[in-house]
Amino acid sequence: MRRAGLGEGGPPGNYVASGYSVYEEENEHLQEGLKAKVNALKHLSIDIGNEVKYQNKMLGEMDTDFDSTGGLLGATIGRLKLISRGSQTKVYCYMLLFALFVFIVLYWVIKLR
Numbered sequence: 001m002r003r004a005g006l007g008e009g010g011p012p013g014n015y016v017a018s019g020y021s022v023y024e025e026e027n028e029h030l031q032e033g034l035k036a037k038v039n040a041l042k043h044l045s046i047d048i049g050n051e052v053k054y055q056n057k058m059l060g061e062m063d064t065d066f067d068s069t070g071g072l073l074g075a076t077i078g079r080l081k082l083i084s085r086g087s088q089t090k091v092y093c094y095m096l097l098f099a100l101f102v103f104i105v106l107y108w109v110i111k112l113r
Contacts, residue, residue, distance in 0.1 A: 083089075
């Protein structure tokens with residue numbers, strides 16, 4: 001079988017003169033580059049897996065924290081509803097609005113100086 005660049009009529013096995021060694025060296029060089037890229041991808045995928053595990057753990061902890069916070073807020077809202085049923089709710093609202101009005105007027109007076 002005849003191959004391009006293998007020399008014609010030369011003795012079999014004389015690949016150095018025909019350029020075969022150049023192709024072999026290029027293939028080895030490309031193979032080393034590919035091996036390095038595969039190794040880098042392997043390390044990258046391991047790092048991504050570790051990061052996913054860490055973030056999954058953090059999400060689990062956040063879920064627990066949010067559940068406890070939801071329970072706390074539910075209890076607080078229940079207490080606020082209990083307080084709002086009292087007869088003095090309107091008085092507290094008027095006091096809050098008056099205090100807000102006083103702070104706004106004071107802010108306005110200080111800002112104009």
